[in-house]
Amino acid sequence: MFRVAVIGASGLLGRAVVRELAAVTDWQVVPTAFRHGGPQEAVLDVRDAHAVNAFVEREAPDAIVLAAAERRPDVCEHDPAAARALNVDAVRSIATAARQRGAWVLSISTDYVFDGTEPPYDIDDTPNPLNAYGQSKLEGERALLETSDNALVLRLPLLYGPIVGWHESAVTSLVPAIVASAQPGAPAAPMDAWATRYPTFTPDVAFLIRELLLRFADGAPVCGVAQWSGDEPMTKYDIAQRLAQALGVQARLLAQPTPTDSTPRPRDCHLDSSRLEALGMGRRTPFDAAIRAVLDAFTISGERR
Ligand SMILES: NC(=O)c1ccc[n+]([C@@H]2O[C@H](COP(=O)([O-])OP(=O)(O)OC[C@H]3O[C@@H](n4cnc5c(N)ncnc54)[C@H](OP(=O)(O)O)[C@@H]3O)[C@@H](O)[C@H]2O)c1
Numbered sequence: 001m002f003r004v005a006v007i008g009a010s011g012l013l014g015r016a017v018v019r020e021l022a023a024v025t026d027w028q029v030v031p032t033a034f035r036h037g038g039p040q041e042a043v044l045d046v047r048d049a050h051a052v053n054a055f056v057e058r059e060a061p062d063a064i065v066l067a068a069a070e071r072r073p074d075v076c077e078h079d080p081a082a083a084r085a086l087n088v089d090a091v092r093s094i095a096t097a098a099r100q101r102g103a104w105v106l107s108i109s110t111d112y113v114f115d116g117t118e119p120p121y122d123i124d125d126t127p128n129p130l131n132a133y134g135q136s137k138l139e140g141e142r143a144l145l146e147t148s149d150n151a152l153v154l155r156l157p158l159l160y161g162p163i164v165g166w167h168e169s170a171v172t173s174l175v176p177a178i179v180a181s182a183q184p185g186a187p188a189a190p191m192d193a194w195a196t197r198y199p200t201f202t203p204d205v206a207f208l209i210r211e212l213l214l215r216f217a218d219g220a221p222v223c224g225v226a227q228w229s230g231d232e233p234m235t236k237y238d239i240a241q242r243l244a245q246a247l248g249v250q251a252r253l254l255a256q257p258t259p260t261d262s263t264p265r266p267r268d269c270h271l272d273s274s275r276l277e278a279l280g281m282g283r284r285t286p287f288d289a290a291i292r293a294v295l296d297a298f299t300i301s302g303e304r305r
Contacts, residue, residue: 002217003028005061005103007046007094008068010036012168013108013202016161017065020206021213030059034068046090056097063213064098066091066107069137073112076133077263087136088143095147104216105144105151106209111229113138113155116195116266123155123225123275130264145224152212155227155271161202162294166302171199172294174240175247179300182249193237193255196268200230201290208282215279222279227271232287246292247300 004021008014009031021029032055033041044055046068056064069087070076076083091107098105112134113127129135141153160171167173174191181189208228215221234242237255244251259265276282298304 001026001028002063003030003059003061004213005030005032005055005059005064007032007044007064007066009033009041010038011067012161012163013156013159013205014065014067016202016206017067017209020203020210024210027213030061032068046094047085049093049096052090052093053097056094056101056103060101061098061103063104063106063216064094065209065213066094066105069108069140071110071133073131073133073261073263073265076136077131080132080136083132083136084139087133088139091140092143092147095144095151099148099150102150104221105148106212107140107144107151107153109141109153109155110134110137111155111157111198111227111269111271112266113141114266114269116269119196119268119270120272121227121269122272123227130266133263134266141225149223150221152221152223153225154209154212155225156200156205157229157269157271158197158199159202159205160199160291160294162297166298171239171243171291174236174243175295176302178240178244178247178251178253179249181252182244186252188252188254189240190254190256190260191235191237191240192260193235193257194259194267195265196233196235196270197239198230198233198270199239199287200228201285201287203290204230204283204285208276211281222276226275228273228276228282229271230287231284233268233270234287242288243291243295246288246295249300
């Protein structure tokens with residue numbers, strides 16, 4: 001039986017991947033988590049190379065999807081060493097263990113490996129990360145591809161999808177400020193209108209990952225670097241307007257024409273997805289339909305329905 005380990009199965013993307021793969025009846029999915037797992041997930045600290053090795057030997061996966069990471073730019077900026085332990089060193093130990101076992105590794109990376117000055121970005125364009133997060137993910141890409149040639153880096157942009165709370169995605173984290181701005185007498189909520197993002201729906205990424213795993217299982221793996229992106233450009237101000245419409249609130253939003261983040265972020269990292277499109281892979285759910293499905297699971301004050 002084809003066995004797939006999903007490392008980071010408790011996260012925003014990992015949950016969507018496990019959900020998608022569970023629908024493939026003749027595959028066995030082995031999910032892992034660290035601090036937020038449930039009874040289904042094995043506990044694995046990917047910073048512990050011995051534990052990683054023991055896990056791969058014990059579970060003998062044919063393929064590993066690596067979705068564990070430190071993905072918060074501000075956290076990475078304040079503690080780059082901790083970010084490297086997770087985003088670089090752990091990738092290398094997983095790739096080493098996978099190579100010994102002959103397992104294919106699909107590791108998730110980010111559009112933040114680019115500086116955002118000359119979009120769109122092809123897979124061969126030169127990375128130039130602006131912050132510690134992007135730098136650590138770029139080094140993680142290199143650690144993977146230096147260690148194993150049976151591996152794929154999949155770069156993705158801003159993600160949103162089914163959540164456990166508003167904070168979990170940089171899309172839904174805008175909701176509390178949008179709702180507050182609609183209260184009588186409340187000040188307008190400032191929203192970044194400088195950087196362009198391409199919000200990408202986690203169930204669509206999970207669908208793509210299932211297609212990539214199928215190709216590996218069929219003996220035609222995609223290796224090296226690939227990219228996938230939603231195709232609707234939006235600033236956070238645009239996203240907030242569409243969220244307000246979906247929530248049915250009269251939000252008061254203030255467009256911020258210059259960046260306000262303390263951690264530098266790229267302006268527009270549109271990822272060219274043509275390598276995977278040429279293989280006939282992937283799907284894109286329109287933002288308005290997808291975000292309504294995400295919001296419908298919660299009340300406006302953030303309680304789960
Ligand atoms: N979110 C985005 O907008 C976005 C955009 C582009 C690329 N990406 C990339 O997509 C991937 C998935 O991101 P995400 O948004 O799903 O992240 P997330 O929601 O923050 O989830 C992170 C996952 O990493 C696990 N983890 C953290 N420390 C760990 C450790 N020491 N050992 C093992 N597991 C550990 C967490 O497990 P516990 O919670 O159980 O501790 C969780 O399952 C990452 O590679 C990220 O860089 C994300």
